[in-house]
Amino acid sequence: MIDFQSILTSINKAASKEKDRGEIADYIPELAKIDVENFGIHLIDIKQNNFSAGNSDMHFSIQSISKVFSLSMALGLIGEKIWKRVDVEPSGDPFNHLSLLELENGIPRNPLINPGAIVVADILVSQLENPKKDFLAFIRNIANDNTIDFDLDVARSEQETGFRNFAAANLLKSYGNLNNDVDVVLDFYFHQCSLSMSCAQLTNTFYMFINHGKCKRENTFLTIPQVKRINAIMLTCGFYDEAGEFAFEVGLPGKSGVGGGIVALLPNKFCVATWSPGLNPKGNSKLGMLALEKLTTETQLSIF
Numbered sequence: 001m002i003d004f005q006s007i008l009t010s011i012n013k014a015a016s017k018e019k020d021r022g023e024i025a026d027y028i029p030e031l032a033k034i035d036v037e038n039f040g041i042h043l044i045d046i047k048q049n050n051f052s053a054g055n056s057d058m059h060f061s062i063q064s065i066s067k068v069f070s071l072s073m074a075l076g077l078i079g080e081k082i083w084k085r086v087d088v089e090p091s092g093d094p095f096n097h098l099s100l101l102e103l104e105n106g107i108p109r110n111p112l113i114n115p116g117a118i119v120v121a122d123i124l125v126s127q128l129e130n131p132k133k134d135f136l137a138f139i140r141n142i143a144n145d146n147t148i149d150f151d152l153d154v155a156r157s158e159q160e161t162g163f164r165n166f167a168a169a170n171l172l173k174s175y176g177n178l179n180n181d182v183d184v185v186l187d188f189y190f191h192q193c194s195l196s197m198s199c200a201q202l203t204n205t206f207y208m209f210i211n212h213g214k215c216k217r218e219n220t221f222l223t224i225p226q227v228k229r230i231n232a233i234m235l236t237c238g239f240y241d242e243a244g245e246f247a248f249e250v251g252l253p254g255k256s257g258v259g260g261g262i263v264a265l266l267p268n269k270f271c272v273a274t275w276s277p278g279l280n281p282k283g284n285s286k287l288g289m290l291a292l293e294k295l296t297t298e299t300q301l302s303i304f
C-alpha cells in the first residue's frame, strides 16, 4: 500500500522551503494580489480516500482548468460534432497565441488553448438557456458541492484587460467560427475562468475522469469514450507549449491554470490537485510541476 499521506506531507515540506517560487500572473490584475507563498495539494484515490497537505482547502482562481469542464459539458451536449469547429492537436504555442488560428482558417488547434476554449464557450452559449447559471449548476452537480461559485472580481478584472481574448474572438468571428456576439461569449468565458475552488474541490470535480465518467455519487456525466478523448487532450494539450515537458517529468494527463492550479490524474487510481500561484515562464505553476514530478517518481505511478 502506498502511503500517499506521508508523500504529500514531504512534498509540502519541500515546497515550503523553496525560495524560487516563480512569478504570479499579473496580466489579470486581480490575480496579482495573491500571496506567492501559498502551496496546497490534495489527492483522492479511486476508493475516495482523501489525502492533503498545505493550503489544500484555500480557494483560488482555477482559470484554464475550467476549460476541461466546459469541454465536458459541450461534448455531452453536442457530441462529436464539436470536432468540426475545434481540432485535437497540440499547438506547441503559448495558450494565448493567435498566429496558428489565422494560418489554419479559424479552426483552433485544440479546446484547451484560449481560441479553442472560446469556441467551446460559444457552443455553450448557443446550447444553454442560462449559460452562466447552467454551467455553474453543472459544476456543482459533478462536484456535489453547491458552495462552488464564480469570483466576480476576477471575471471583471479579466473583462477589463483581456484584449488578446477579444482579438481571438474577433478573429474567430471573421472566420465564421463564432455564432454569438463576441461580448456575450467572452462574458461567459471570463466567468468560467473565474471559478474559485480549492485543491480538494478540484479533485472531487475531476474524479469522474478517473472513474469512467461517473462522479463521486456514481452519476454518469460522460461516456467511457468521451473520458478517453478528454484525458487524451489533457495529456497532449493541457500544458500548452510545455505539454511535452509535463508528460516527460510527471507522466499524467492534466490541466493547469494561470491562477497556479494544476490537476493531474491516473485513470482507475487517483486524481491530484496542486496550487502554488508562482508560474514558470510557460505559464504553469512552478512548484506544482515539481510536486507532481516528485509524486509520480516516488509512487512509481504514471501512465507510462
Ligand code: DON
Residues within 6 Å of the ligand: 062, 063, 064, 065, 095, 096, 114, 158, 165, 193, 256, 257, 258, 259, 283, 284
Ligand atoms: O484567458 C486567459 O488568458 C485566462 N482566463 C486563462 C489562461 C490560463 O489559465 C492559461 N493557463 N495556464
